[in-house]
Amino acid sequence: MSLNLTNISKKNLFETHIYSSNLILEKNSINVLLGPTLSGKTTLMRLIAGLDEPSTGKIYFNEKDITKDKVQKRNVAMVYQQFINYPSLTVYENIASPLRVLKHEPDFIHQKVIEVASLLKLNNFLEKRPHQLSGGQQQRTALARALIKNADLILLDEPLANLDFKLREELREELPKIFTKRDCIVIYATTDPMDALLIGGNTIVINEGKIVQYGKTIDVYKNPSDLISAKVFNDPPLNVFESRIKNGIVNINNIEFHLSKSVSKNLSGNYKVCIRPHHLKNKKEEIDDVEIEGKVRICEINGSETLIHFDYNKLNYTSLINGIFNYSIQDTVKFYFKPSNCLIFNSNNKITV
Amino acid sequence: MANIKLENINHSYSLKTENNSWAVKNINLEWADGGAYALLGPSGCGKTTLLNIISGLITPTQGVIKFNDLDISNKLTIERDIGQIFQFPVIYDTMTVYENLAFPLKNKKFEEGFIKKQVQKISEILDLGSILNNNAKNLTVDQKQKISLGRGLVRPKVNALLFDEPLTVIDPHLKWLLKSKLKELQKQFNTTMIYVTHDQTEALTFADKVVVMHEGEVVQSGTPTELFEKPNHLFVGHFIGSPGINILPCEIKENSAFFLDYEIKKNVNIKSIKDKNIKIGIRPEFIHFSEIGIPVDIISVRYLGKCKIVDVVIRNINLKLVLNDQTHVPEKKAHIKFSEKYTYLYSNNYLVN
Numbered sequence: 013m014s015l016n017l018t019n020i021s022k023k024n025l026f027e028t029h030i031y032s033s034n035l036i037l038e039k040n041s042i043n044v045l046l047g048p049t050l051s052g053k054t055t056l057m058r059l060i061a062g063l064d065e066p067s068t069g070k071i072y073f074n075e076k077d078i079t080k081d082k083v084q085k086r087n088v089a090m091v092y093q094q095f096i097n098y099p100s101l102t103v104y105e106n107i108a109s110p111l112r113v114l115k116h117e118p119d120f121i122h123q124k125v126i127e128v129a130s131l132l133k134l135n136n137f138l139e140k141r142p143h144q145l146s147g148g149q150q151q152r153t154a155l156a157r158a159l160i161k162n163a164d165l166i167l168l169d170e171p172l173a174n175l176d177f178k179l180r181e182e183l184r185e186e187l188p189k190i191f192t193k194r195d196c197i198v199i200y201a202t203t204d205p206m207d208a209l210l211i212g213g214n215t216i217v218i219n220e221g222k223i224v225q226y227g228k229t230i231d232v233y234k235n236p237s238d239l240i241s242a243k244v245f246n247d248p249p250l251n252v253f254e255s256r257i258k259n260g261i262v263n264i265n266n267i268e269f270h271l272s273k274s275v276s277k278n279l280s281g282n283y284k285v286c287i288r289p290h291h292l293k294n295k296k297e298e299i300d301d302v303e304i305e306g307k308v309r310i311c312e313i314n315g316s317e318t319l320i321h322f323d324y325n326k327l328n329y330t331s332l333i334n335g336i337f338n339y340s341i342q343d344t345v346k347f348y349f350k351p352s353n354c355l356i357f358n359s360n361n362k363i364t365v
Numbered sequence: 366m367a368n369i370k371l372e373n374i375n376h377s378y379s380l381k382t383e384n385n386s387w388a389v390k391n392i393n394l395e396w397a398d399g400g401a402y403a404l405l406g407p408s409g410c411g412k413t414t415l416l417n418i419i420s421g422l423i424t425p426t427q428g429v430i431k432f433n434d435l436d437i438s439n440k441l442t443i444e445r446d447i448g449q450i451f452q453f454p455v456i457y458d459t460m461t462v463y464e465n466l467a468f469p470l471k472n473k474k475f476e477e478g479f480i481k482k483q484v485q486k487i488s489e490i491l492d493l494g495s496i497l498n499n500n501a502k503n504l505t506v507d508q509k510q511k512i513s514l515g516r517g518l519v520r521p522k523v524n525a526l527l528f529d530e531p532l533t534v535i536d537p538h539l540k541w542l543l544k545s546k547l548k549e550l551q552k553q554f555n556t557t558m559i560y561v562t563h564d565q566t567e568a569l570t571f572a573d574k575v576v577v578m579h580e581g582e583v584v585q586s587g588t589p590t591e592l593f594e595k596p597n598h599l600f601v602g603h604f605i606g607s608p609g610i611n612i613l614p615c616e617i618k619e620n621s622a623f624f625l626d627y628e629i630k631k632n633v634n635i636k637s638i639k640d641k642n643i644k645i646g647i648r649p650e651f652i653h654f655s656e657i658g659i660p661v662d663i664i665s666v667r668y669l670g671k672c673k674i675v676d677v678v679i680r681n682i683n684l685k686l687v688l689n690d691q692t693h694v695p696e697k698k699a700h701i702k703f704s705e706k707y708t709y710l711y712s713n714n715y716l717v718n
Contacts, residue, residue: 147408178604205537210669233668233670245670246538247541310548313570313588314569315565316606
């Protein structure tokens with residue numbers, strides 16, 4: 013089983029929503045489509061579902077051209093951010109509905125409903141109607157309906173966005189387990205990098221209608237090919253600095269340091285140097301750690317870690333440190349980072365180091 | 366600005382005041398002038414009801430509300446001199462950004478010169494200066510929400526600013542920026558701010574003191590560090606922290622607490638353990654791998670960039686560990702140890718001291 017998008021694009025008279033893109037998704041994979049609002053996530057999903065036709069390009073499913081097939085002919089299931097259920101039907105009938113449409117035997121339907129309901133922990137609510145359920149239970153019902161008909165493709169469009177933090181945490185953990193037991197391709201659209209990291213699988217980074225990077229989630233996180241991938245994956249936001257590099261010496265607004273020896277010495281010119289907030293620490297760990305004497309703007313403590321915003325030489329830095337540090341506004345604090353933890357992007361925003 | 370006191374507040378939405386119909390009950394809180402507070406809990410816990418009681422949108426069935434020791438229980442919302450910011454931006458589409466920000470001051474009949482100065486000041490702080498003359502209609506959702514914020518901040522001498530899930534509609538990246546901005550403003554203006562949310566990160570990083578609500582009652586009120594390090598109730602342990610606290614079975618033998626056959630805490634002061642439903646609570650951050658200790662099988666490791674979540678099992682009991690990104694995780698089998706200082710016992714969900 014595979015899904016193959018070849019030179020797919022979507023535009024109207026005035027705007028391009030998806031630029032020509034290629035993507036191959038393999039069977040039994042969970043693919044997180046990660047990008048900010050209006051980056052083209054929903055447009056891409058609608059093309060894959062067959063709700064819209066692409067302006068150019070072809071879509072192949074198992075090597076068969078399905079570009080012109082309407083949504084009814086494709087075996088897809090879709091779940092939206094808004095919980096969509098039939099309000100007048102019980103949870104049982106909601107889950108059973110796709111199989112009723114397909115005119116399956118009642119015994120078979122019953123067996124499938126019970127199977128899917130227990131997977132999504134809905135057994136105790138089967139006789140209730142959607143309005144009697146919590147948001148999390150309503151979304152589980154919508155998910156159950158998507159799962160029951162053994163769709164080849166399951167498309168989830170920000171399915172957890174309207175849920176409470178704790179319910180989100182719980183479903184993020186359960187969803188990958190549910191999907192790995194099934195023979196299908198899952199695409200999961202979200203704006204939240206934590207969704208991608210917790211769900212795992214693969215990540216497709218999308219921005220302004222372009223697919224920026226695709227790979228195993230942890231690889232995309234660790235080795236962003238592009239500044240956009242690095243930024244979208246950071247929670248809290250990445251520190252990005254315009255800087256000059258000359259003969260392997262980096263200068264960020266008068267902070268100077270050497271790049272490690274493995275890095276090409278003839279790196280010269282203007283670059284963007286990025287430091288992840290958790291790589292900026294308030295303790296010196298190694299001899300070649302770079303020191304910054306920051307002035308604290310604000311401290312945010314979340315119970316076990318501290319987020320510190322500080323200024324140095326007119327630049328604003330963010331540091332995330334394990335433990336509680338109650339610095340006051342305007343305190344002077346020394347921060348350290350390792351040159352080897354810097355991500356360096358060239359003027360085209362492509363990774364250099 | 367005001368000190369706010371809630372005394373013996375109970376509220377029911379139905380006319381019958383039976384025991385189970387209270388939306389909020391037994392609320393006694395005192396909030397100091399100029400503090401940053403959060404009301405945190407899941408959907409339906411009563412946090413918005415409590416906020417609406419403070420703003421005067423709801424008159425409580427029982428109890429008294431005081432601003433600066435003055436009973437204002439019967440005062441209308443407009444007389445309470447408060448600012449409110451809701452989940453969705455509330456702006457006037459037909460007005461410019463400037464007119465939107467000036468509107469609350471015009472209503473209160475301030476002088477034109479003062480209004481101009483005040484709007485200028487607020488728009489600079491919120492980075493709205495460059496779009497003051499734009500029509501508010503075509504702005505992005507985060508800019509609109511900044512205007513809502515600005516309208517709350519623009520009035521001098523409000524008694525309090527109340528926020529009801531103000532960042533829900535904002536993308537994660539911008540959420541971080543607005544959240545830090547809000548905290549900075551709070552420290553700058555010293556206005557009493559009350560922030561309602563289900564999102565622990567928002568509550569903990571914003572507030573000096575967080576009130577955790579569960580089924581209409583306050584289960585703990587404390588600093589983020591107190592809630593994290595010493596949860597008073599298992600619900601607090603579960604709801605705060607991601608993942609939440611590990612809740613484990615416990616046996617008491619000769620003044621020691623045992624998890625399965627392993628002694629985990631000495632000198633516990635529990636005489637009769639009958640009917641007490643004793644549980645162990647230990648946060649994933651306070652369990653670590655060690656040479657000797659409780660033998661476990663490792664089920665899975667999830668990489669979250671700055672940390673790892675490890676799932677382990679012993680005799681069908683699952684536990685979670687949170688380790689920093691550099692900690693080595695053994696393969697398949699390992700031993701774990703609980704940090705005794707942070708191992709707590711709970712009786713009927715409440716902390717045993």
